[in-house]
Amino acid sequence: MRRLLLPVLLGALLLGAGPALMPAWAQPLSDRPITLISPYALGSSSATRVLADTMGRILGQTVVLVSRDGGSGVVGMQALAAAPADGHTLAYTAITPLVVQPHLVRNVGYTLASFASVCNVAENVLGVVVRPDSPFHSMRDLAEAAKTRPLSFGSPGPNSVPMIAVERVRAAEGGDYIHVPFRGDQPPIMETLAGRLDFGAIVAASGGDLIKSGRLRLLGVFSARRHPEFPDVPTVQQQGVAAVQHSFAGIHAPAGTPEPVLARLEAVCRQATEDAGFRRFAASIGTVIDFRGRAEQTTLINDLHASFGRVLHDLGVPPQ
Numbered sequence: 139m140r141r142l143l144l145p146v147l148l149g150a151l152l153l154g155a156g157p158a159l160m161p162a163w164a165q166p167l168s169d170r171p172i173t174l175i176s177p178y179a180l181g182s183s184s185a186t187r188v189l190a191d192t193m194g195r196i197l198g199q200t201v202v203l204v205s206r207d208g209g210s211g212v213v214g215m216q217a218l219a220a221a222p223a224d225g226h227t228l229a230y231t232a233i234t235p236l237v238v239q240p241h242l243v244r245n246v247g248y249t250l251a252s253f254a255s256v257c258n259v260a261e262n263v264l265g266v267v268v269r270p271d272s273p274f275h276s277m278r279d280l281a282e283a284a285k286t287r288p289l290s291f292g293s294p295g296p297n298s299v300p301m302i303a304v305e306r307v308r309a310a311e312g313g314d315y316i317h318v319p320f321r322g323d324q325p326p327i328m329e330t331l332a333g334r335l336d337f338g339a340i341v342a343a344s345g346g347d348l349i350k351s352g353r354l355r356l357l358g359v360f361s362a363r364r365h366p367e368f369p370d371v372p373t374v375q376q377q378g379v380a381a382v383q384h385s386f387a388g389i390h391a392p393a394g395t396p397e398p399v400l401a402r403l404e405a406v407c408r409q410a411t412e413d414a415g416f417r418r419f420a421a422s423i424g425t426v427i428d429f430r431g432r433a434e435q436t437t438l439i440n441d442l443h444a445s446f447g448r449v450l451h452d453l454g455v456p457p458q
Contacts, residue, residue: 171200173221174389175229177214178294179207179322185343186230188419189259192410207321210295211235212246215390219252223394225403232262232341232387234299237442241450242297250443254395257407258388258430258438260420264300264360265342266291266374267330270352272337277307277358277377280337284313289336292318292326300339302446303360303383305453310380327354341385342368346424360384367424386428386442388435404432 174190180203187203194201206214215235221227236253240246266277274280283289284307293301296319308315318335320326323344330338331353338345342365348354349368358374359365360383374381389407391400410416411429420427430438 169199170226171202172197172225173227174201174203175214175218175227175231176203176205177207177211177229177231177235178205179324180205185260185420185423185425188416189230189410192413192416193406196406196409196413209235209243210239210298210319212239212243215253216247218390218392219248221392223254223392223396225391225395225399228256228389228391228403230259230387230389232299233385233439233442234295234297236390236439237446238297238299238302238450240443241447250439252393253390254393254400255432255435255439256389256391256400256403257411257432258386258428258435259407259411260387261361261426261428262299262341262385262387263343263365263424263426264303264339264383264385265345265365265371266304266337266339266357267327267342267345267349267354268337268357269331269333270355272355274337274357275355277374277379280357281307281311281313281379284308284311284315288314288316290316290318290334291337291339292320292329292335293339294323294326294341295319295321299383299385300341302449302453303381304339306360306381306383306449307374307379309453330354343424343426346422349424365424366426367421386438388430400432 176186180186190201190203206217211231211234214229218227218229268274291304301317304315323340326338326340327345329335342356342359345354349356356368356371358372358377360374360381362382364373365371408429411427417427
C-alpha cells in the first residue's frame with residue numbers, strides 16, 4: 139500500500155501526455171481485449187471479476203472474464219494451454235488443476251511446462267462449515283463423530299484441495315467420510331445449508347457473508363494461521379487435529395509467452411493487488427491477498443506439485 143499512491147498520481151498525470159510517456163506496465167498490450175479464464179463457476183460477487191476489472195483499469199485495456207469450468211479446473215487449464223502465447227489469454231486459478239489433477243487424471247492434456255507463471259494473488263484459506271444447528275462445534279467434535287458414523291461432505295470438485303484437506307483429517311484421526319463432489323464452492327454450501335450434507339469443505343471466503351451473518355458456522359481453517367477475517371476461529375491444527383492444507387490462487391499464461399509481456403503482466407498484477415478498492419473488496423469477502431512474483435510463484439507451484447504427488451500416494455487417493 140505504501141507504494142500505491144505515487145503510481146496512481148503519476149498515472150493520472152501521464153494519461154494526458156499520451157502513451158509514449160506512460161510507464162511500460164501501464165500501457166495496453168494492444169487494442170485487443172485480454173481474456174481471463176476462470177476454470178471454475180463464477181459467483182456474482184467473485185473476487186476474480188473484481189481482479190479482472192482492476193487489471194483492465196490499470197492497463198487501460200478491456201479484460202474479459204470467461205468461465206471454463208469442469209473437472210476441478212482441468213477444462214479451463216486445457217483451454218489456456220491451447221491458447222496463443224501472446225499475453226492476450228490468461229487464467230486465474232486455484233492450484234488444484236496444476237498440482238493435483240495431473241497426478242490423478244489420466245491424459246489430463248497438459249503439464250506444468252504448458253504454462254508460464256504471472257503472479258500469485260491470494261491464499262485460498264480452506265475451511266469446514268456447518269449449519270448453525272449442527273451438533274458439531276469444533277473440528278474435534280466432527281472428527282470424533284466420524285468415528286461413530288459416516289459423515290457426508292461436499293467440496294468444489296473431485297480431487298479438489300478441500301477434499302484432500304478432509305482426507306488429511308481422515309488420515310490423522312480415522313473415521314468415515316462420504317465425499318460428494320460439486321462444481322465450485324456454492325453448491326456444497328447450499329447443500330450444507332439445506333441439511334443434505336453434514337458439512338462443506340470449501341474456500342472460507344466463498345462462505346464469508348454467510349459465516350459473518352451466522353447462517354454458517356466455520357469450525358476451523360486448514361491454514362497454518364488463523365483467517366484474518368475470522369480471528370476467533372482456531373486452525374484445525376490448533377484444535378488437536380493434525381491436518382494442515384494450504385491453497386493458493388494466481389494468474390498463469392500459456393508457455394512461450396514472451397518475457398517482456400510476462401514482466402508487464404506481473405507488474406500490473408502487483409498494482410492490482412495493491413489497489414485500495416480491490417483490497418477492500420477482498421477483505422469484505424474474506425480473501426487473503428498474498429502477492430508473489432512470477433519467479434516465486436513458479437517455485438511454489440513446482441514444490442506443491444512434487445509435494446502433492448507424495449501426499450496423494452501416502453493418502454491412497456486413486457487416479458480417476
